[in-house]
Amino acid sequence: MRVINILACALFIIGCSEALSKKDLDQLNGYWEIAKVSFKDGNTKEYKVSTSVDFIKIDSLKGYRKKVQPKFDGTFDTSNDAEFFTILEQNGEFIFQYKNNLSEWKETILEVSKDNFSVSNETGIIYAYKRFNPINAKE
Template identity: 55%
Template sequence: MNKYVLIGFVGLVLGCSSGISKEDLSKLGGYWEITKVTLPDGNVKEYNVNTSVDYISIDGEEGFRKKMQPRLNGTYETSDDAEAFVITQKEQSFSIDYKTELSEWSEQLIELDDTSFSVKNAEGIRYDYKRFEPISIQ
């Protein structure tokens, strides 16, 4: 009897996991701040305060990412540097493939919703982000 309950529970969990769909990719657009980095050995670095945020612009499966420094008046300062990317689907997952003049790398999209996302790189390092909410002091 316990076997059937366990099999049913596993089936329910697997059947209800929605994963990331192609339609979800548009949720990547906007301002994001890193919350933590998890290394392959399990060590975690928490980020409670960030002096910069990532701005992601996405159009379909292409886009760019750039570092922004938020100001107290609600504006942002940035350089002209941007990292172009293409999102590719590999089996049941998506990867973000970056290419700059100096380097190329890829990150697997692990989680994505309206308020957070996570990626993992080839070295097994996981990066967790939350949507940035600016503080405006007038």
């Protein structure tokens, strides 16, 4: 009976959570730093400081993701390398679909808010990001 109650509570919580909408995806635009990686075996790796930041730009469910390195003056070092993607909507989920000359992969968007987002890759690893706040040493 206890198991049934736990399952019922879990289903209620899942059912009450708000689904992502296309409008939510606009919040992905900007600079993000990795906060935590959760592995399928239950282990996690937390990142206190990151030397690179992901810049994401989305327009009409297409966009790109690029690694940049923040500098102390508030600017970024960057290269011309970028991973282009399309966002697919499948079964109520939004999925980043990446494809380049060498490989192809997908990440399911789990959560998006103004300050956080997370994705799960095809092997079940979850990547959690937080909005990057630059340090400006000039101030």
